[in-house]
Amino acid sequence: MNIRELSIDLETYSDVDISKCGVYKYAESDHFEILLFDVSVDNLLVTVYDLTAGDVIPLEILDALSDDTVTKWAFNASFERICLSNWLRKHHPEYFKSYNHKEDPVHNYMNPVSWRCTMIWSAYMGLPLSLEGAGMVLRLQNQKMKEGKDLIRYFCSPCKATKANGGRTRNLPGHAPDKWELFKAYSGRDVEVELAIKQKLSKFPVPDFVWDE
Template sequence: MKKLMIDLETKSDIDIAKSGVYRYADSPYFDILLFAYSVDDAPVQVVDLACGEQLPEEILNALTDDRIQKHAFNASFERVCLSVWLRRNYPECFISYGLPEDACGNYLSPKAWRCTMVAAAYLGLPLSLAGVGAVLQLQQQKMSEGKALIRYFCVPYDTVNGVPQFHTPADSPEKWNVFRAYNKRDVETEQAIEQKIARFPVQEFVWQEYALDQSINDRGIQLDLQLVQQAIRMDTLTKDKLLHLLKNLTDLDNPNSVQQMKQWLAEHGLELESLGKKEVQEQLKTAPPDLRDVLLLRQQVSKSSVKKYQA
């Protein structure tokens, strides 16, 4: 075996779009549901982990064998997820590329991975699997059913006593069969992409930069968590105080509501198309003192400077 192409379907209670793959995979409710793979461009196999199937030993060993190249579209997702999954389920098999005291020690080596998304971007192609498939006019396109299936199986539909609840394959065997096909198709699409762009190989120095980028992400940065928590607390206290002042000035139920605030301003002679920073800044130059005070307070309330702390 020289090459292993992989696509995962996973579940977690963390919103990956807001928090990123590291927090997503670190959740105690994270798990891998489906593992589709192809060895050396052979036909794609799907391992149904959610239904109790297990990875073949040769595939398990290949994940930590740096002599075997692992390929995936947006490979950082597969690499980080598999790192966490291996540490939890097969700690005896997990091999990191860093020292135990280094955060890199929690992850598989990025040097053994090749990202099809990077290879596509190197040629100016879109950054989504569906987008690349469409541009290249592949016969094996990404299945459009995927988004709905991911919402159904991979995102909690409820929380009971603090525990997120996920749909299982038994809840809808028909949907699960389509989900398996979707997982398989993703690898087939990735195979087709690599075949199409094989004439334009990514230079080795780019892969070295990619590995460095991944190592930087794996290592992360040190944060003073007490400072972060206090910053969030101070932001909450400040916003509560500002909202109280705004309520007193406007008598609005929710002065943080764009619709309510725009209506109130219009009733007081100031019509705005939006409450965006640029337009508000312009209106502050000429607004009457009472409206100017409201706009300034509204600006402060809507600041998002601690959003990253809350992610």
């Protein structure tokens, strides 16, 4: 398979609060994991890989992640790039390639040169800085699912131990199978929305100097 582009969305878990510590500390936690890996190859149908259920990401996609000739797209792409860098180093080091740039003190992560961000594209066009907001303004046929925030809160962060939940501090897919199936649908929809944003904005490309910045 000769891959030209990947459009990616991740659903992840960490015991670190990303709003307080940022994505680097969030992804460096020993308890960090990728729950769902959603991807469209060359703008085709979206596939959701459920890593909690043992789904295996194809080797050609793993190889493409660190291939600087393959363009990787995501909304707020720095999150996907940092999370996948840590995940690859831990689980598939043979597919991880870092970069070294004298003007960039942050090393041991995938090279940002081949990553593109639909959030930056939206910002450049004066659109809202959220996937939901951008989709609404562009009047996309498929919008971001509104159930997402509650599902992210349920599966992606630690929970408070109570008598009602048996004293657990984390909600797993098996604790709410119906919610998990909805979460998978929500996750895949995010990539579909990103693809639609790219299509809508295709006549208004971001200049190369902005991507360089």
